[in-house]
Amino acid sequence: MPFSSTRRRFLTAAGGVGLSLAVSPFRGIARAQRPATDATFLFSCDVHACLVSADGLSPNCADEGKTDAALLRHVAALNGVGGRLWPAQIDGRPTGLASAGKPIATPLGLVLGGDMTDDGGGQVRVPGEGRQLQQFASRYQQGVGPDRVHYPVYNGLGNHDLDQDGVAPHVDWYRRELRDYVELNHRSTVFYKAPVPVTNYDLDSDNYSWDWGGLHLIQLQRYGGDDTRGAISGLPWLRQDLATYAADGRPVVLFQHYGWDGFSTEHWDPAASTFDPTGAGPAHWWSEEERAGLLAALKGYNIVGIFHGHEHPTPMIYSHEGYDIFKPVAAFMGGFALVRVTDTFMDVALAKAGGNPDGLAFTHAFSKRF
16 A cells, blocks of 8 residues: 655555655765664553552553553563564565565663653652553563563653642652653663663654664654743754754654644534633644744754654554654554664564464554665
8 A cells, every 4th residue: 555745645544555655855864874774673652551559450450451460561572582583474465565574673672752651651649650650660661570671761751741730749759750760760870870871862852863873863842842831942952952963854753742644633612611622712733833943943954753642442554744654553552663764775574462461463554765
């Protein structure tokens, strides 16, 4: 199934496959001056760690499937990726992947696209380390054994991590705790070595970037340019980061929580008294102006993919204004994306954890040649 680079396209049915033949304007630009690119990694989103006591969940979490057992199945599937083969077929249809039938390299890391926790880390009235953040770290901080992710984890925050106000006078304590967790995991100093160090960390926005060979990767947290709930926009940092690290035309991949799908872009509908994709009122999550500001900052660079979360049950592969965009099913529902970027192609396979401890099923595929 061909993919259009000029119109939005969603994949919602199992077995969706796609191939894009993209002619990059950056082909050959400074190629000899940058490292070779062959990076395999995982992306997931919407973990929604939900514990608020030793064995109790936040309200509605059990009904929604946000259980520790679900996270353990997800972690097992992530850890079981290396050594499998890239899918040549999904539901009997060729995937078109350049890597089809080849062994999957050990992923360089797992990147997360927000909503690590369900309620601001799982806080209580008196400031302290939240149970949900403890649960998240016990599963999604690199470790050994069947209950921990085996790869470096690149953390990202979403609305469930940042939008909840604490009890006065500790209104911002919970946001600060989550932001501190990201910083302490990724920002090294002269005196401190982060567990998963990155190249460029912005203290104002907690955006950060790093490189795997000739691939540049950027974490934008809730969304690029977020200035709500006391956040400071990271767009000036983003412009400088791209100018510093990606001006040679190298491929760039972005990660954030919100996307360009109908849920992420919904507005208040006064007639229906709810937020929906057809509403004409204020934006629910981020506005047209904010989306335009982010895209303007990306113009002129070789952005090969944008990965996001936020919407839970629907796997999506679509394009918007020429950018290829990917969203797997939520992590607590078993979803993730397997990605490989080289100098000549990009492969993405959406997958979902199965019922067996290490089982997984590939559901959608996308490939483009550079």
